[in-house]
Amino acid sequence: MPAHEESSNPLVRERAHLAASRAALRAMREDVQALDIRDVTANWVNAAVLQSQIDDRIKALADLSHTPLFFGRLDYLHVVGAEKAEGGEGERFYIGRRHVHDAHGDPMVIDWRAPVSQPFYQASRNNPLDVDHRRRFGYTGGELTAYEDEYLTDPSETEQTSKLLQAEIERPRVGPMRDIVATIQPEQDEIVRSDLGGTVCVQGGPGTGKTAVGLHRVAYLLYAHRERLARTGTLVVGPNRSFLHYIEQVLPALGELEVQQATVEDLVAARVEVRGTDESAAAVIKGDARMAEVLRRAIRSHVTPPVEPVVVVRGSRRWRVPAYEVEEMTAELLARDMRYGAAHEALPQRIAHAVLVRMEEAGEAPDDRVQNAVARNPAVKAAVKAVWPAVDPAKLVLRLLTDAEFLAAHAEGLLSDDEQKQILMVKPARSVKAARWTAADAVLIDEAADLVARTHSLGHVVIDEAQDLSPMQYRAVGRRCSTGSATVLGDLAQGTTPWSTGSWEQALFHLGKADAVVEELTAGFRVPREVIAYASRLLPAISPGLTPVESVREAPGSLAVREAAAEELDAAVVAACEESLRHEGSIGLIAADARLPALAAALGAAGHAYLSPGEETTAASRLTLVPASLAKGLEYDYVVLDEPAAVVDGEPDERTGLRRLYVALTRAVSGLTVLHAADLPEQLA
Numbered sequence: 145m146p147a148h149e150e151s152s153n154p155l156v157r158e159r160a161h162l163a164a165s166r167a168a169l170r171a172m173r174e175d176v177q178a179l180d181i182r183d184v185t186a187n188w189v190n191a192a193v194l195q196s197q198i199d200d201r202i203k204a205l206a207d208l209s210h211t212p213l214f215f216g217r218l219d220y221l222h223v224v225g226a227e228k229a230e231g232g233e234g235e236r237f238y239i240g241r242r243h244v245h246d247a248h249g250d251p252m253v254i255d256w257r258a259p260v261s262q263p264f265y266q267a268s269r270n271n272p273l274d275v276d277h278r279r280r281f282g283y284t285g286g287e288l289t290a291y292e293d294e295y296l297t298d299p300s301e302t303e304q305t306s307k308l309l310q311a312e313i314e315r316p317r318v319g320p321m322r323d324i325v326a327t328i329q330p331e332q333d334e335i336v337r338s339d340l341g342g343t344v345c346v347q348g349g350p351g352t353g354k355t356a357v358g359l360h361r362v363a364y365l366l367y368a369h370r371e372r373l374a375r376t377g378t379l380v381v382g383p384n385r386s387f388l389h390y391i392e393q394v395l396p397a398l399g400e401l402e403v404q405q406a407t408v409e410d411l412v413a414a415r416v417e418v419r420g421t422d423e424s425a426a427a428v429i430k431g432d433a434r435m436a437e438v439l440r441r442a443i444r445s446h447v448t449p450p451v452e453p454v455v456v457v458r459g460s461r462r463w464r465v466p467a468y469e470v471e472e473m474t475a476e477l478l479a480r481d482m483r484y485g486a487a488h489e490a491l492p493q494r495i496a497h498a499v500l501v502r503m504e505e506a507g508e509a510p511d512d513r514v515q516n517a518v519a520r521n522p523a524v525k526a527a528v529k530a531v532w533p534a535v536d537p538a539k540l541v542l543r544l545l546t547d548a549e550f551l552a553a554h555a556e557g558l559l560s561d562d563e564q565k566q567i568l569m570v571k572p573a574r575s576v577k578a579a580r581w582t583a584a585d586a587v588l589i590d591e592a593a594d595l596v597a598r599t600h601s602l603g604h605v606v607i608d609e610a611q612d613l614s615p616m617q618y619r620a621v622g623r624r625c626s627t628g629s630a631t632v633l634g635d636l637a638q639g640t641t642p643w644s645t646g647s648w649e650q651a652l653f654h655l656g657k658a659d660a661v662v663e664e665l666t667a668g669f670r671v672p673r674e675v676i677a678y679a680s681r682l683l684p685a686i687s688p689g690l691t692p693v694e695s696v697r698e699a700p701g702s703l704a705v706r707e708a709a710a711e712e713l714d715a716a717v718v719a720a721c722e723e724s725l726r727h728e729g730s731i732g733l734i735a736a737d738a739r740l741p742a743l744a745a746a747l748g749a750a751g752h753a754y755l756s757p758g759e760e761t762t763a764a765s766r767l768t769l770v771p772a773s774l775a776k777g778l779e780y781d782y783v784v785l786d787e788p789a790a791v792v793d794g795e796p797d798e799r800t801g802l803r804r805l806y807v808a809l810t811r812a813v814s815g816l817t818v819l820h821a822a823d824l825p826e827q828l829a
Contacts, residue, residue: 154291155288155290155291158217158281158288158291159288161238161252162213162214162288164246164252165213165214165238165240165244165252165253166207166213168244168245168246168247168252169205169207169213169244170207171247172205172244172245173202173205173206173207176198176201176202176205177202179198181194181195181198200401200402203396203401204242204399204400204401205242205399208286208397210285210286211241211286211397212240212241212281212283212286212288212326213240213241213244213253214238214239214240214241214253214281215239215240215241215280215281215283215325215326216238216239216240216264216278216279216280216281216326217236217237217238217239217277217278217279217281218236218237218239218260218261218263218264218267218275218277218278218279219234219235219236219275219276219277219278219279220234220235220236220237220274220275220276221234221274221275221276221297222234222235222274223235224237224260224274234276237251237254237260237261238252238253238254239253239254239256239261239264240253240254240255240256241255241256241323241325241397241398241399242255242398242399243255243258255367256325257363257364257367257368258367262333262337263275263278264278265328265329265330265332265333266330266333267296268296268330269296269301272296272297275296275297276295276296276297277293277294277295277296278293278294278296279291279292279293279294280292280294280306280308280309280326281308282308282311282312290308291308292306292307292308294306309326309327310697312326312327322393322394322397323356323359323360323394323397323398324353324356324360325360325398327669328357328360329353329667329669331663331665331667332353332356332357332360332665334663335357335361335663335665336357336360336361336364337361337364338361338661340365340368340369340372340373340603340604340629341629342629342659342660342661343629343630343631343632343652343655343657343659343660343661344361344630344631344632344660344661344663345610345631345632345633345648345651345652345660345661345662345663346358346631346632346633346634346662346663346664346665347634347635347636347648347662347663347664347665348633348634348635348664348665348666349635349637349665349666349668349676349690349691349692349693349810350635350638350668350670350671350676350679350693350806350807350810350811351668351669351670351671351676351693351695351810352665352666352667352668352669352670352693353665353669353670354608354633354634354635354665355391355608355633355777356394357633357665358380358606358608358631358633359380359391359394359395359606360398361606361631362378362380362395362400362403362604362606362631363395363398363399363400365378365604366378366400366402366403369603372603373603373604374402375603376601376602376603376604376628377404377602377603378402378403378404378602378603378604378605378606379403379404379405379406379602379604379605379606379624379625380395380403380404380405380406380605380606380608381405381406381407381408381411381605381606381607381608381621382405382406382407382608382609382777383407383608383609383612383776383777384407384774385407385758386756386757386758386774386778387608387609387758387774387776387777387778388405388406388407389758389760390757390758390777390778391405391608391777392405408587408613408617408620408621409583409586411590411620411621411624412586412587412589412590412620413586415537415538415586415589415590415593416538416576416579416581416585416586416589417581418581418582418583418585418586419580419581420579420580420581420582420585421582421583422582422583422584422585423566424642424796425566426566426567426584427582427583427584427614427642427643428614428642428643429559429563429566429567430567430582430584430585430587430588430614430616431584431587431614431615431616431617431643432614432615432616432643433615433616433619433654434558434559435588435591435616436591436616436619437558438544438551438554438555438558438559439540439541439544439588439591439592439595440595441554442540442543442544442550442554442592443484443535443540443592443595443596444478444484445553445554446484446532446533446535447474447478447531447532448530448531449467449471449474449531450467450470450471450474450527450530450531451467452467452527453465453466453467453470454470454495454523454524454527455523456499456518456521456523456524457523458518458521461506463499463502463503464502465495465498465499465502469498470495470527470531473491473494473495473498474491474531474532477490477491477494477532483594483595483596483597483598484535484595484596485534485535485596485597486597486598487532488528488532488533488534491528491531491532492519492520492524492525492528493515493519495518495519495524495527495528496515496516496518496519496521496524497515499515499518500514500515500518535592535596536576537589537590537592537593537595537596538576538589538592539576540592541585541588541589541592542573542575542576542579544588545567545568545569545572545585546568546569546572546573548564548568551564551567551568552564584614584616587614587616587617587620588616590620591616591619591620594623598623599623599624599626600624601623601624601625601626601627601628602624602625602628603625603628603629604625604628604629604630604631605621605624605625605628605629605630605631606630606631606633607621607630607631607632607633607634607655608633608634608777609633609634609638609776609777610632610633610634610645610651611634611635611636611638611639611644611645611651612634612638612639612640612641612644612776613641613643613644613645613651614641614643615643615650615654616654618645618651618654618655619654619655619656621655622654622655622656622657623656626656629657630655630657630660632648632651632652632655632657632660634648636648636687636690637682637683637686637687637690637803637806638776638803638806638807639687639803640773640776640795640800640803640804640807641800642796642797642800644800644803648662664691666691666692666693666694667693667694667695667696668693668694668695668696668697669695669696669697670697670779670813671693671695671697671810671812671813672695672697672698672699672702672703672812672813672814672815672816673695673696673697673698673699674698674699674700674702674703675695675699675702675703675809675810675812675815675816676692676693676695676810677692677695678703678705678809678816678828679806679809679810680692680693681827681828682802682803682805682806682809682825682827682828683806684827685799685802685827686799686802686803686806687803699814699815701815702812702814702815702816703815703816703818704815704816704817704818705817705818705820705824706720706817706818706819706820707819707820707821708819708820708821709821710821710822712821713786713787713819713820713821714742714743714746715746716819717733717735717743717746717784717786717819718746718747718750718752720784720817720819721733721747721752721767721784722750722752723817724782724784724815724817725766725767727781727782727814727815728781729766729780729781729782729813729814730761730766730768730780730781730782731766731767731768731780731781731782731783731784732768732770732775732778732779732780732782732783732784732811732812733747733754733767733768733769733770733783733784733786734770734771734772734775734783734784734785734786734791734808734811735769735770735771735772735785735786735787735790735791736771736772736786736787736790736791736793736794737771737772737773737794738790738794739786739787739790740769740771743769743786744769747767747769752767753765753767754767754768754769755767755768755769756768756769757770757771757774757775757778768780770811772791772794772804772805772807772808773794773804775807775808775811776807778811779811779812779813780811780812780813781812781813781814781815782812782813782814782815782816782817783808783811783812783815783816783817784817784819785808785809785816785817785818785819786819787819787820787821787822788805788808788809788818788820788824788825788828789820789822789823789824789825790822791804791805791808792804792805792825802825802827805825
């Protein structure tokens with residue numbers, strides 16, 4: 145459609161295009177539903193695979209009534225891809241969450257990830273990218289209700305902030321996290337469209353959209369490299385189940401259904417059940433990268449030099465491989481630093497090959513079948529068992545954590561005597577099943593398992609809230625993208641674990657991606673300027689030198705700090721929640737974990753039902769009671785924060801407590817009310 149054509153009533157025309165696009169999407173879905181695969185599949189396996197692909201395609205083509213099918217329009221000055229010429233007609237493209245075409249195959253909506261869509265995010269008056277006219281659309285529910293035009297090549301127009309863009313960012317949040325595809329900013333778009341081959345680390349303060357950027361990057365990579373990632377797989381790693389539940393609808397809303405989601409605990413929990421917890425000091429030591437070398441030494445200690453020759457009897461002949469020759473084979477395998485299990489499999493073949501050489505020297509003509517038979521000979525198997533025995537990763541870690549002498553032998557020069565005592569089990573377990581494994585133990589077992597057999601690598605992994613991972617956890621995630629790439633998302637100021645990383649350089653080294661590009665997002669879109677400025681008072685104490693977030697949103701009256709008498713605090717918190725509930729959107733009551741029972745009782749006495757983190761808010765149920773330990777990554781339209789001093793005191797040290805408070809202070813989109821009876825931390829005074 146030529147760019148200069150426009151109806152006298154643009155809203156009517158745009159609504160008509162929306163209706164026609166929805167009809168076209170329904171037709172595309174019906175075409176897939178009508179496919180008959182009976183004559184194109186050779187067997188039931190092929191039929192099942194093809195039917196699964198068809199079912200996924202049907203799901204991806206679902207028309208979500210509450211989600212706008214397109215959110216923008218680009219009117220180009222010229223035909224895209226053609227040589228620019230004076231007087232040439234331009235082209236018009238509607239930009240949306242997925243591609244939609246009509247019965248003739250002509251596009252009605254262009255996928256936001258397509259190259260022709262990129263100027264919607266990147267074009268500016270200084271660099272219009274051949275775009276004459278950019279239009280944004282406003283919706284109420286699924287109905288198109290407004291539009292806003294920006295003429296990028298008209299020198300008479302003054303640059304101004306898009307009101308529709310601002311309204312979309314501030315739209316009340318009820319339900320799970322939604323995509324930001326309509327509001328992606330230029331600096332975010334550059335990260336989203338980064339090449340698959342490179343790892344990107346995004347340092348972003350609260351409200352800068354780093355989580356959304358990571359998820360949209362996955363969606364973009366699946367669009368640009370679908371065949372490759374379909375083979376290798378993609379994974380999103382989040383800090384906890386509540387967080388994953390909150391974000392789980394973003395990718396399906398963009399038409400992507402095949403992305404796995406997991407916590408680090410999920411990744412490493414396959415071998416043992418986690419039933420115990422570590423003291424903070426022990427967890428820090430177990431999470432230290434030095435433990436990787438302790439494990440490596442412990443595994444290699446099982447290799448024992450042979451003391452006897454290997455004698456293989458075949459028929460009437462005896463073939464002898466002397467001990468020194470087997471020792472040379474063993475030394476060579478150790479020098480190659482192979483996976484322990486791979487070397488265990490290789491050694492019998494090396495011994496068998498030595499036997500075949502002797503057979504050939506004696507005039508025989510053995511083939512590969514003979515070598516394989518020799519490798520399975522009882523004498524060879526017995527020799528390998530003595531020299532290079534199989535190792536069970538969980539049993540190895542159990543021995544390290546229960547046998548002080550074994551640990552000391554392999555931690556010498558790595559861990560001090562005190563550190564060794566810290567990680568030894570207080571009550572040694574007699575078996576793997578009886579042990580009360582901790583989350584840190586499971587990571588150690590995962591490391592040991594990788595030393596035995598290589599962990600499968602995915603094509604791309606996104607790690608959110610990455611600042612909270614220990615070096616050993618980074619290694620656990622890193623081996624799952626050892627031949628792929630990663631998107632690392634986090635904020636050093638929000639590191640609330642005792643082992644949180646001190647710098648992205650350290651973190652990326654442990655991840656195995658030391659050459660990653662580090663990008664910093666400093667423009668805030670979620671948290672109001674008054675709120676982020678208040679929270680940023682903590683930065684000099686919790687992360688000196690980190691650039692504070694500059695919010696683009698002014699919201700006068702968005703911050704209230706109120707003091708109450710200790711005996712009246714619970715009632716004051718309930719009253720603040722009631723005040724917030726008069727507004728539209730979600731409400732989060734955030735408090736120190738120890739304060740939750742009292743606040744739950746106060747809410748119940750006042751007749752207020754409440755949700756737990758991870759439960760989906762609805763129009764009828766909008767209040768969530770959030771322990772400060774689970775607030776990270778979540779967002780609410782209005783936040784009531786109970787007793788900041790209790791949040792700080794709930795952590796093992798002041799810096800971690802202040803970081804936890806920083807997280808809690810920055811969860812609000814529209815308004816924050818802070819209630820306190822105790823003195824506020826001096827940094828906030």
